Amino acid sequence: MTKSTHFKSPCASRRAFLRTASMLSLLGSAAAPFALNLATIGAAAAQTARSDYKALVCLFMNGGNDSFNTVLATDPTSWSAYLRLRGSPDDGVIALPAPGNPGGVLPIVPKTAQAGRRFALHPNLSQLKNLFDAGRLAVVPNVGPLVVPTTATQYLARSVPLPQKLFSHNDQQSLWQSSMPEGAKSGWGGRMGDLFMASNSAPIFTSISVSGNAVFLAGQLINQYQISAAGAVPIEDLHGELFGSSASANALEAIISNDHSNLFEKEYAAVTRRSIAAQSQLATGLVPAGAAGVPDPTRYDSPRRGGLARNALAVQLQTVARVIASRSALGARRQIFFVNLGGFDTHDNQLGRHAELMAQLDHAMAYFDGVLGNLQGSDLRSQVTLFTASDFGRTFRSNGDGTDHGWGGHHLVMGGAVRGQDIIGAFPVTGLDHPQDIGGGSLLPQYSVDQYGATLASWFGLGTSQIAEVFPGIGHFANRNLGFMT
Helix, strand or coil: CCCCCCCCCCCHHHHHHHHHHHHHHCCCCCCCCCCCHHHHHHHHHHHHHHHCEEEEEEEEECCCCCCCHEEEEECCCHHHHHHHCCCCCCCCCCCCCCCCEEEEEEEEECCCCCCCEEEEECCCCCCHHHHHHHCEEEEEEEECCCCCCCCCCHHHHHHCCCCCCCCCCCHHHHHHHHCCCCCCCHHHHHHHHEEEEEEEEEEEEEEEEEEEEEEEEECCCCEECCCCEECCCCCCCCCEEEECEEHHHHCCCCCCHHCCCCCHHHHHHHHHHHHHHHHHHHHHHHCCCCCCCCCCCEEEECCCCCEEEHHHHHHHHHHHHHHHHHHHCCCCEEEEEEEEEEHHHHHHHCCHHHHHHHHHHHHHHHHHHHHHHCECCCCCCCCCCEEEECCCCCCCCCCCCCCEECCCEEEECCCEEECCECCCCCCCCCCCCCCCCCCCCCCCEEHHHHHHHHHHHHHCCCCHHHHHHHHCHHHHHCCCCCCCCC
C-alpha cells in the first residue's frame, strides 16, 4: 500500500480513553476484586443501545469457496459452457444437476434483470433462496482484493500494482480481512471498532470473535474480545493453584492486585485486570443460551452423514445473537463480530464436500435470520447485517476431482437493510477466455474488497473521511458504495 495505515481520530480516541479509564476505575480495591458495577455502566446507555444499535457479522468461509457452484448462471449459453467444463467425465465431473431435475440448482429471479441471463443457487441453499425471494439476501458477484482497478491485460503485463502473494491462503485471508498480506497488525473490522469504541460504555465489547483470533477484528486502539459458546471464559485457578503451585497463584494475584513500578508488571496487571473485569461483566449480562428468544439451533440435514448433525456455525451465530440480546446490559451501540466455517479448500472430492458446507451455511444463516426476527420480541434484522468473505474464489476449470485457487468470488449479504432479491452489478461470463478470465477460469475481480467493505461501513455509520481511514486504498476507486445496502 502506498498510503500510511496509521489511523488518527483524536476525538474518538480521547473519548475512548476516558470511557476505558472510567471503566477500569470501577475495579476497586482488593476487598471487591475486579467486579464491575454493571448497573452503573449499563443504565446510562441502555435506551440508546436499544434504539441506535447496529452490528456487522463477518462470516468467513475458510479455504476459498467455490462460488461457481454457489451462485450459477443457468441461461442456455452459460449452462452449456458450465456442463462442457464441469460436467465432462474426462475433466472430472463437478457439475450440479440442472434446474428442475431431482436435486437440481434452485432458480432465483433478481429484481435487476441482466439481458439473456438466468440464475440459480446451489441445491442445498433452499432456505437462502427463500431469504433471497423475501428481499433479505443479495448476491455481490466477483469480489476480491485489488490495489487499483485492473484489466486482464494490465494483470498479465504487471503494468499496475497488484495484491501481494495472490493465490496464497494465509496472505489472501489477511488481504481480505486487513487490506494487507500476512503479518498485518490491524483489520478493517478492528479499524471501524477504533472509531466506534467511544460510543460503547464498555469498549472491550466492540469487536468480538466467536472463532479465535482474527486479524479482521484487530484495531489500532481496540482489542478484539474472544468468546465461545460457553460465553465468558474466566482465568482458571486465579485464587487456587497455578501450574500446580499455590505459591504461583498467590504471586499472580499479588501482581494484578498491586501497583508496580516495573513497566512489564504494570502492563501485565492491567491486561489481566481488564480480562477479569470483562469476564465478570459478560458473565453477569450475557443472555443464556435458549433464553430471551435465542433458542438452541436445530440440527441440520447432513448430506455426507445421511442424517441430522450439529452445526458448529449455527452455534457460533447463536453466541453472536446472545451478545446482541445483551446489548443494553453491555451498553453497546455498535458491534462487529467474526464467525468462521472451515473446509472450503476443495481440491478433491468437491461435489460431496462442498454440498456439506452449503448445507451448513444454509442452515446457520437461516437460523440467525429467524432469531433476529424475534429477538426479545423485536425484529432486529434491519439493525444487523451479515456478510460472507473467503480467501478467494476458485478456478472454473476442474482439476479432475475439484478446483484450485482462484481470485474473485461471489458473496452473500443478509439482513433487513440489504437491497435484497438482487444481484449487484453484472454477473461474469460463464466459461473460459473471457475478459475477466486470467487463466483456468480464475476471475479478475470487478469489485475490490475495499469497495465491498466501504459499502458496509457507510451503512454502519462512517463518513467519507472515516471510510478513507479504515480503507486507505479506497481513493483508487471511483465507485466507493456498491449500493447493496438501503
